[in-house]
Amino acid sequence: MIKLKRLRRDDSLGPLESVLFLDFIKGLTITMKNLLRKPITTQYPKEKITPPKRFRGKHGHFVYDGTEPPSLQAIQGFMSFEKGKSRCVACYMCQTACPMPTLFRIEAVQMPDGTKKVVRFDMNLLNCLFCGLCVDACPVECLTMSDIHEMAVYRRSQAVIHMDDMEKIGATNAKTVRELPDRIWRNDKERETLWGKVKWNF
Template identity: 35%
Template sequence: MLLKPKTSILQKIYLPDIIIGLWITIKNFFFGKKVTIQYPEERRNYSSRLRGMHYIKTINGVENCTACMLCPTVCPAECIHIVAGERPDKEKYPISFEVDVLRCCFCGMCEEACPKDAIKLSNIYEMSMLKRSVYEKDFLLEQRGHK
């Protein structure tokens, strides 16, 4: 059944409502608070819990990671690839540690699984790259973020 809304005679001749509408738009034009964030100069304040670009925490230049393989195991996107090795100062360490960011879903489970506080997600969200982005170990060892 078609229900026709009840309209008064003033609404039927449109004009008063149109004038009200025009008033609203011009009010916004002059006094409306602009919500645009002018990106390169202004930035949005994200929560400190934001999960952004990965890094591996180091202490005195030695990576925390012991190549325990917990993070590639828990990773739902299967984007972490670790080759483990041995060296004089460290019993077990990752020879290569790659994060395929194109597959990564930034769920943060690697961070939660890590027993050594090694892999972490910083709060850097500007991650565009000019080439296919697989984060190598050298890149991951740069300390970024403040977590």
């Protein structure tokens, strides 16, 4: 257990402490310990650390590949999906949840056989604040966020991502992120040691 010594602001040092500079020496020993320690930084462009599972980076679309949740299985007959393409149903829930009204541009058309096809799903990431509300709002677990955080571009137009970009991310980065173990709460037991057991009031 860490022992905390609490000092009031107006507590002055004792006579011995102030004459022998004991508080100076304490600080100096701490920095000296740091000096002998190995550096803890990463050399960024050469080595990159993996962001945690809950990291909210560039958006992606999970593709239609047979891992759909029951909510989508119920309505997939009405949609014209292709294997390996986005499983978006153009419900506009993400746009509704988004705090920024002009961020999304979603368009869908009716195919000759009566099914619905999403033809456009653009996100202007310059407006995005990466709150993740759109991901929470998605009813079919299509929209997701990956761990891509290097999003600098040369033009404003390049900051707008399209459906095919997001499909690619959903098939690669977002998929690996989904399979990652959660670094913060690996399991309930560990959580309980940290935060105590959660008591429900019913």
